[in-house]
Each structure stands twice: as C-alpha cells, then as structure tokens.
Amino acid sequence: MKTATLHSAELAISGGKPVTEDRVLIHLPYMDESDFGAVNDAVRSTFVSGNGPKCMEFEEKLAEYLGVKHVLFTNSCTSALDLAFKVKSFPADSEVIVPNFTYTSSALGPLLNGLRIKLVDVYPDNGNINVSKIEEAINDKTVAIVPVDYAGNPCEIEEVMDIARKHGLYVVQDAAQSIGATYRGQKIGTFADVTTFSFHGTKNLTTGEGGALVTNDDEIAERVKYMREKGTDKQSFLVDNRDRGFYEYVDIGGSYVQSNLLGALGLSQLEKLDWMNAERGRIAAYYREQLSDVPNLQFLRLTDGAETNWHLFGILVPEEHRYWIMDALRAEGVLSNVHYTPLHRNKFYLGMATDEEMQGSMQFFGRLLRIPIYPSLTAGQRAHVAEAVRKVMHALPKAK
C-alpha cells in the first residue's frame, strides 16, 4: 500500500510542515554487538599491527564467499587499484580505458603508475560503461580496461572480458561498490584478472577504511603480497617461516596492509553481509513500489542478468529541477545527494574529453539523485523518504 501523500500539503521549502523533524541521513554504516565484540577481542589480543591472524582469516573467508583463490586485504580500494597496476610494470606511455562516470580512484590506479587514461562514455540510464564504445577507444598503446559497477549494479563484465581477450588486454574491475553482487549467477570478483573492493565507511561491508585486491592469478597475488608490505617478504616470515628470525626486502612497494583490529571487524561484517544486502534489497523493493507512479521519476536500469547489492538507490529526475528537488527534500527532512561528477568535468581531468563525446555521462549526471538506503533505516524512516519524494515530485510543475 502506498504511503498517504497529501499532494496539496505545502512544501517545507515554502514554509509548510516537513515530512519529518528527524533528518534521515544519506549513509550510515551498520554495526552491531558482534562488531563491537570482535574489535574488543582483537584489541585485547594486543596483536594490533598489520596482516595479523584476523586479517588472514578474513581473507580466507572472503575468498570462500566470493569463490576466488586470492584475497589481499588492503587499506583502501584506491591502494588495491594502485597495486593492480604496480604489479604489471606496463610501459610508461601505455593507455588504460576508464569509464567517465566513476570515482577518481578508478583512474588513479593507472595514473599513479605513470600510465595514461582514455575516457569512455557510460549509459545515460545507469552510469555503467557503454560496452559498444570500448572497441573504438582501443589502439596499439591500450593495455587495460577498468570497468566499474556503479551503485552496486554490475556492468556487463562478461562482454567487457570478451573484448579484452580479443585484444589481449588486462582487466581490473573496480567493484568498490558491488560486494556480493552477481552477474549471470556468478559473484563479482570471479570475472576479471583483478577485482578491487572498498570497505570504506559508506560501503555495504565496512572496516572503516579498507579494501581488497582479489584474483585467481597466483603470480599477481604473490607479488602483491610483497608490494603491499613495503616490498618485504614479511608475510611468508609470519606465516610459514617463523624460525628464520628475519625477513628480506625483495621488491618495491608501499605500506598498504591493514591492522588486525580491522581484520576482526571485516570478519564480523562478512558474517552478516548477505543479510545486510538483502535488507537493502527490501528497502529498494519498497521504494520501487511506493514511487512507481510518481511523475517525472525513473529508476536506474538494472543490468540484464545481474543482481545488484543495492549499494545506492538512485532516481533520475528532470535535469532543470534536480538541485531544487534536493533542496526541497532536505527541507522535508530527507537528505539526498549527487555523486559522482563526470571525470572530464573535474579540474584534474579537464581537457581529456568533451561534453559532446560524453553525452551519456552528462545526461546521467544531470538527472541523478541518490536517496537514503542502508540496513539500519527504520520502517518509519523508509516511509518518510518515500513520502518526501512523492510530495516534492508531485509539486514539481510549480517548482520553477
């Protein structure tokens, strides 16, 4: 049943009564007693530094969950993306294909390693890379593709892999947002040469800050183990060579490992990941039912054959009213936001593409609004969000 919306009610932005006096936030991490207990126990163990037993257990359990050979826990998805390129040592003038609608980190992986990026446009109705535009961006310098799963909705990763295999390209799937999502029944993490996840505070599984590099490739995994620990072989010293009494500097690298405390948090979060994703799914189903007949509002297109983890819930609204809708929702007590801005519109990436070439990204960005979705959103708050969106959208024609 739809929430009763008083279409004639005066909007809060015009001095009317807001839908709720208690602001509904856009993001909140889900934490419960099992998380508090796990971190408490880890602190008491006094093993607080990197790559501890809880980190290794988290890596093993996550590898089992995803169905992959290697999971390497890192201090962010950005670090995992950096490592994914550091490990390959591509020639300096190589090019990497990156979708234009993504977080800067997808491009930073190649850029931090001295490579160039080539921006490719995205679909105007879901923000994922437009597969039909990939081949025209490939040239004799192209070495890799970094497809991204926007909002947790997987890109067409099998199609991307087919193109990559045809041209001999390396694929790093930036799955920062899509842990637990599937494509054609198979978990994200099992398709690309390397997949990277984020466990940042806003993500479906969080360790506060954190990420993972996931691969079935033994050589990549072996070298990244050294590279994430300052180029040392400390991990093998900790795991299977305790009697040696020293470890060596075997490669270049950085300091990308995670504290054992965060390994413990990752483990307790992983245990409830499927429940947390399902809870997001229930909220999404509720919004889709409540907002299905709202004029001028469209949902993001879900990829055929994919199952999203509902990391974000986006709505597409008329571009000319988008910021007004955001302000009107805030006045009603519901926060929404706009994110990302197309890469080529950001200072650092200016000049790498034109609006003309990036029409899909410009249309998607222009119409996108994200509304609250997270497991701790109460039934009352879900109803407030739906009611606020209905109230504001019904007032739209008078808005300009």
Ligand SMILES: Cc1ncc(COP(=O)(O)O)c(C=O)c1O
């Ligand atoms: C697509 C994408 N890649 C990378 C990142 C960066 O993740 P982290 O903060 O773990 O480095 C984000 C963060 O939101 C993201 O959305």
